[in-house]
Amino acid sequence: MCKSTDPKRALFAELAAVARALGHEHRVELLEHLAQGERSVEALARLTGLSMANASQHLQQLRRAGLLDARRDGKFVLYRLADDGIVQLMSVLRQTAERNIATVGMLLARYFDGRDGLDPVGRTDLVERAQAGLVTVIDVRPREEFDLGHVPGAVSIPLEELDARLAEFDPATEIVAYCRGAYCLLAVEAVARLRASGFSARRMEDGMPEWRAAGLPVASG
Amino acid sequence: MCKSTDPKRALFAELAAVARALGHEHRVELLEHLAQGERSVEALARLTGLSMANASQHLQQLRRAGLLDARRDGKFVLYRLADDGIVQLMSVLRQTAERNIATVGMLLARYFDGRDGLDPVGRTDLVERAQAGLVTVIDVRPREEFDLGHVPGAVSIPLEELDARLAEFDPATEIVAYCRGAYCLLAVEAVARLRASGFSARRMEDGMPEWRAAGLPVASG
DNA sequence: ACATCATTCAAGAGATAGTTTGAACGTATA
DNA sequence: TATACGTTCAAACTATCTCTTGAATGATGT
Numbered sequence: 001m002c003k004s005t006d007p008k009r010a011l012f013a014e015l016a017a018v019a020r021a022l023g024h025e026h027r028v029e030l031l032e033h034l035a036q037g038e039r040s041v042e043a044l045a046r047l048t049g050l051s052m053a054n055a056s057q058h059l060q061q062l063r064r065a066g067l068l069d070a071r072r073d074g075k076f077v078l079y080r081l082a083d084d085g086i087v088q089l090m091s092v093l094r095q096t097a098e099r100n101i102a103t104v105g106m107l108l109a110r111y112f113d114g115r116d117g118l119d120p121v122g123r124t125d126l127v128e129r130a131q132a133g134l135v136t137v138i139d140v141r142p143r144e145e146f147d148l149g150h151v152p153g154a155v156s157i158p159l160e161e162l163d164a165r166l167a168e169f170d171p172a173t174e175i176v177a178y179c180r181g182a183y184c185l186l187a188v189e190a191v192a193r194l195r196a197s198g199f200s201a202r203r204m205e206d207g208m209p210e211w212r213a214a215g216l217p218v219a220s221g
Numbered sequence: 222m223c224k225s226t227d228p229k230r231a232l233f234a235e236l237a238a239v240a241r242a243l244g245h246e247h248r249v250e251l252l253e254h255l256a257q258g259e260r261s262v263e264a265l266a267r268l269t270g271l272s273m274a275n276a277s278q279h280l281q282q283l284r285r286a287g288l289l290d291a292r293r294d295g296k297f298v299l300y301r302l303a304d305d306g307i308v309q310l311m312s313v314l315r316q317t318a319e320r321n322i323a324t325v326g327m328l329l330a331r332y333f334d335g336r337d338g339l340d341p342v343g344r345t346d347l348v349e350r351a352q353a354g355l356v357t358v359i360d361v362r363p364r365e366e367f368d369l370g371h372v373p374g375a376v377s378i379p380l381e382e383l384d385a386r387l388a389e390f391d392p393a394t395e396i397v398a399y400c401r402g403a404y405c406l407l408a409v410e411a412v413a414r415l416r417a418s419g420f421s422a423r424r425m426e427d428g429m430p431e432w433r434a435a436g437l438p439v440a441s442g
Numbered sequence: 443a444c445a446t447c448a449t450t451c452a453a454g455a456g457a458t459a460g461t462t463t464g465a466a467c468g469t470a471t472a
Numbered sequence: 473t474a475t476a477c478g479t480t481c482a483a484a485c486t487a488t489c490t491c492t493t494g495a496a497t498g499a500t501g502t
Contacts, residue, residue, distance in 0.1 A: 011318075012249040015311075018318045020244030024460085028233040028240070041479060054461060056480060061459095067317075075469050075478050083320055085313075090236075092306075092313045096288075097232075097239045099304055245490085262449060275491060277450060296448050296499050 021065030022093065026050060027058050034068065035087050040076040121176050121202050123211060127152055136175045140190045141208070151178065151204075151211060152219040159186050166197055178204035178211075242286030243314065247271060248279050255289065256308050256430035257362075257401055258369040261297040308434040312427075341426040342397050344435060348373055357396045361411045362429070372399065372425075372432060373440040380407050387418055395421045402428030 022028060029048050033039060039047075045055040059079050062068045069082045081087065121135075130137045130153040137154040139146045146156040157165055169175060175194055179186035187203045194201035211218070243249060250269050254260060260268075266276040280300050283289045290303045302308065342356075351358045351374040358375040360367045367377040378386055390396060396415055400407035408424045415422035433439055 009246065009250070012253070013246045014318050015249045015314055016244050016246045019240050019249070019314060020459095023237050023241030023244040025230070025234045025237045026460090028236045029230075032233070042477095051462075052479070053463080053481090056478095057460085060480085066320075072469085072479095075476095077479060083317070085317055085320060089313050089317045092310050093236055093240060094232075096304070096306055096310045097235045099287075099306060247490095263447095272492075273449070274451090274493085277448095278490085281450085293449095293499085296446095298449060 018065050018067070021062055021067055022089075024058070026054075027062055028090075030055070030058055030062065031067065031081070031086070031090060034079060034081050035090065038078045038080040040078055042076070044079070121204050123205060123216060126176065126204065127217065130154070130176075133173070136169060136173050137204070138175060138177050138190070139179075139208075140177050140186045141179050147220065149208065149218045149220045151208075152217050154178075154219075157190075159190055162190055162193055166194075166199075169194075169199055171199060173200075175199055175201040176204050177201060178207055180207045239286050239288070242283055242288055243310075245279070247275075248283055249311075251276070251279055251283065252288070252302070252307070252311060253402070255300060255302050256311070257366050259299045259301040261299055263297070265300070305434045308430045312431065312434075341424045343426055344432060344437060347397065347425065348438065351375070351397075354394070357390060357394050358425075359396060359398050359411070360400075360429075361398050361407045362400050366401070366429070368442060370429065370433065370439040370441045372429075373438050375399075375440075378411075380411055383411055383414055387415075387420075390415075390420055392420060395423065397423055397425050399425035399432075400428050402430050 022031070026048060030044055033044060033047050041052060041056050041059060044050075044059070045052045048055065050058070059068060059070070063070055063079070063082075067082055067086055068079050070077055070079050072078075126135070126137065129135050130151070137151055138157045139150045139154045140157055140159045140162065142158050143156050146154075146158075150156065155168075157168075177187040177190040177194070179190075187207070191201045191203050243252070247269060251265055254265055254268050262273060262277050262280060265271075265280070266273045269276065271279070280289060280291070284291055284300070284303075288303055288307055289300050291298055291300050293299075347356070347358065350356050351372070358372055359378045360371045360375045361378055361380045361383065363379050364377055367375075367379075371377065376389075398408040398411040398415070400411075408428070412422045412424050
């Protein structure tokens with residue numbers, strides 16, 4: 001049998017260490033730049049907007065994980081990918097992210113689609129108008145995110161349930177949809193589908209994080 | 222809003238979020254078990270030695286990253302991989318780790334050393350050769366895992382039963398054993414015992430999760 | 443209703459990671 | 473030798489992650 005418990009754990013730890021090295025936005029960005037060729041710390045710091053010390057530390061972390069090699073050339077230290085396979089790793093990671101995170105796939109697929117040219121609804125007064133029954137506010141994020149906090153009076157309708165639940169809406173009332181925020185297009189998609197079904201629908205500006213940051217009331221549970 | 226100052230940054234952040242979900246030893250181990258099929262929290266906690274609460278939290282983290290789906294069945298919550306592509310992601314991650322981290326290579330070498338130095342059998346053609354009677358394929362995982370899906374034509378012989386069932390084998394036919402995957406040593410152990418008993422035996426490359434991910438036929442029940 | 447079991451939640455202590463700051467190190471040019 | 477510049481180091485603060493504990497939730501069976 002897998003008398004492997006010990007060594008297996010060690011292998012899992014190594015895999016996790018490599019994954020953890022990829023687990024920071026700045027390091028992903030650095031790798032993306034390095035995929036195009038050797039770069040100095042200074043060049044990378046400039047490209048990413050990081051401080052030199054910060055960039056240097058992230059690069060060393062990537063090197064410790066075996067993802068980068070470094071060599072000295074004059075006063076510069078040049079970093080490069082340790083292996084072409086790392087490009088493949090990034091590529092598979094991106095595929096997984098695109099399959100699994102609605103945000104990414106929709107961002108890439110429909111960003112320039114012009115589906116949402118119309119003006120979004122502002123945050124102010126939305127709660128009062130919702131509670132007065134003048135508009136229906138729907139939260140199209142996954143239900144777990146709704147549970148963690150949502151606009152008071154909003155109804156949770158994850159995007160995948162939307163088509164099945166069109167009957168719940170009053171055709172005479174305008175629908176306002178919102179989602180995660182800056183880069184999330186769930187609400188854009190929801191508005192497009194609602195309009196295609198004949199409803200009056202608009203998108204709320206930004207999303208939940210901005211709502212929260214604006215100090216507006218948040219309901220939960 | 223969905224219009225971004227920098228959509229690239231958002232993409233990097235999503236990639237990093239997925240990678241970070243893989244960036245912990247326990248979560249890698251959980252994924253490795255889930256690659257075999259659906260499992261309850263209790264089963265995973267037992268398999269990994271984690272407390273229920275801890276296992277639950279790691280599983281929820283993986284689900285939030287889009288790597289797992291969960292469904293309720295009676296009093297159990299069953300988790301499974303959200304996508305077969307995740308097996309590929311793990312596989313590429315493993316390749317990178319093995320290429321780049323000396324310790325991984327050393328660990329693997331130490332474990333397979335002397336027991337299974339010889340080349341494993343590839344997946345291709347294995348089904349035809351098995352059905353033509355040219356080889357005997359045995360599945361040495363526990364029977365529950367066999368029932369959830371196995372290589373067509375394979376015989377279920379959990380490792381504990383192997384010694385008692387040696388008489389079932391034709392000494393003239395080569396035996397190919399497989400188990401859970403790259404880190405599972407069930408098949409290595411089986412091959413070692415079969416060879417010690419005078420049979421011609423080899424290991425199949427990887428295991429069931431990779432077989433499934435390769436789109437090859439899977440028998441069940 | 444009640445008890446039971448699997449799972450999740452909530453809160454807190456302890457550990458780890460990220461960023462900034464300023465100083466130290468190495469290499470090149472004056 | 474002295475100076476400039478790219479890079480790294482060290483320390484400190486903050487934020488985030490991990491794990492444990494004990495209670496709450498949800499489904500099942502008596």
